Amino acid sequence: MAKVRLATVWLSGCSGCHMSFLDQDEKVLELAEKIELVYSPIADVKDFPENVDVTLVEGAVGNEEQLELLKRIRRNTRILVALGDCAVNGNVTALRNSLRNSDEEVLKRAYVENASINQAAPKQVPRLLKRVLALNEVVNVDAYVPGCPPSAELINQVLNDLLEGRTPVLEGRFKYG
Amino acid sequence: MSKPIELTIDGRKVVAEEGETILKAAKKNGIYVPTLCYLEGVSSFGGCRLCMVEIKGSPRLFASCITPVAEGMEVLTDSERLRRYRKWAVELLLAERPHVCSVCVANGSCELQQLATELGVDHLRVDREWTDYEVDLTHERFAYDPNRCILCTRCIRVCDEVEGVHTLDLMLRGKNSKVVFDLDENWGFSQSCTSCGKCSAACPVGALYVKGKPLSEVKKKDLVSFIMERRSGK
Numbered sequence: 499m500a501k502v503r504l505a506t507v508w509l510s511g512c513s514g515c516h517m518s519f520l521d522q523d524e525k526v527l528e529l530a531e532k533i534e535l536v537y538s539p540i541a542d543v544k545d546f547p548e549n550v551d552v553t554l555v556e557g558a559v560g561n562e563e564q565l566e567l568l569k570r571i572r573r574n575t576r577i578l579v580a581l582g583d584c585a586v587n588g589n590v591t592a593l594r595n596s597l598r599n600s601d602e603e604v605l606k607r608a609y610v611e612n613a614s615i616n617q618a619a620p621k622q623v624p625r626l627l628k629r630v631l632a633l634n635e636v637v638n639v640d641a642y643v644p645g646c647p648p649s650a651e652l653i654n655q656v657l658n659d660l661l662e663g664r665t666p667v668l669e670g671r672f673k674y675g
Numbered sequence: 676m677s678k679p680i681e682l683t684i685d686g687r688k689v690v691a692e693e694g695e696t697i698l699k700a701a702k703k704n705g706i707y708v709p710t711l712c713y714l715e716g717v718s719s720f721g722g723c724r725l726c727m728v729e730i731k732g733s734p735r736l737f738a739s740c741i742t743p744v745a746e747g748m749e750v751l752t753d754s755e756r757l758r759r760y761r762k763w764a765v766e767l768l769l770a771e772r773p774h775v776c777s778v779c780v781a782n783g784s785c786e787l788q789q790l791a792t793e794l795g796v797d798h799l800r801v802d803r804e805w806t807d808y809e810v811d812l813t814h815e816r817f818a819y820d821p822n823r824c825i826l827c828t829r830c831i832r833v834c835d836e837v838e839g840v841h842t843l844d845l846m847l848r849g850k851n852s853k854v855v856f857d858l859d860e861n862w863g864f865s866q867s868c869t870s871c872g873k874c875s876a877a878c879p880v881g882a883l884y885v886k887g888k889p890l891s892e893v894k895k896k897d898l899v900s901f902i903m904e905r906r907s908g909k
Contacts, residue, residue: 595805646777674791675776
């Protein structure tokens, strides 16, 4: 049987969901036998590849680069999974939306008002979006794994469901938020 | 003694008292109906729509907390249709203000979060509103974050009907409604507030809370019903 091509992506999030993914402990080894990791923060691959079976996306969409990447992920992925609350609904990443939905306001707050030296917003980084977006505000999402972070057990269950061709049913298995 | 009324709830024959609500009859018989704005001990107004039930013979749904029982009534408290509507009700509440559980004092002991889990809300199908109300920290012991408020008005009813003060009330309309102290005064400067803390005990989410402690350590969920029971001399 051909191995399932799995990718994991880290957008605007704290990497906690990836920590939880790794927290599957020895089950990662079982997983490794069934999958080929084609793109991930823990794999040295530069561009998001084509023809990916399952992609787990951690984090919300916070800047223009991530917006482009997410659209590319969607084009090249069969099953896109929103991993964790930031990807699912914005969570902590999207708290900045309350700053009048303004990218400039956010940079000003972080790099001018709250800075004691070098009070200036950075320029050589991808432009922030005016508003942090959850994945489903940009693309179609096939499965949601809520939690901050989702437990290793839940991630493992969802992955096994997907690897065995089942639609993951989360009802009764997760805690909101 | 009021006259007993016979009805069926989920196919079970139950007896209720005249004038009693469907919710109360269900509860008395150990039948679970999800609620949110309902609070034992104070008046009900059927705002949150979580306790909706189906009644045979009518196409519309009824809020069981304000619908009185009737002879021969056939009530359904759980169905595909009800679950669909309840799920939407919770999603809309979650979308109305920035409910971010991971930074909330109520995380883990929040009734809205609990209902979302129960109803399988794993994502929101509508865009979210990111309000930026100022958090009121002027009171010595309590805090108020309108960004987490779901406008259930439990605090208002407790303040009025149990403490008998009516410090709290609603200002404006619709999604812009806001729970305010006196005439939209900062809490710490309210002339009428007795600092009894019943409002924070009644809050189902993390909007009104005791400063400096996670809700799981301070919440007395049954405080209000306890007080009312003691007062009625039972």
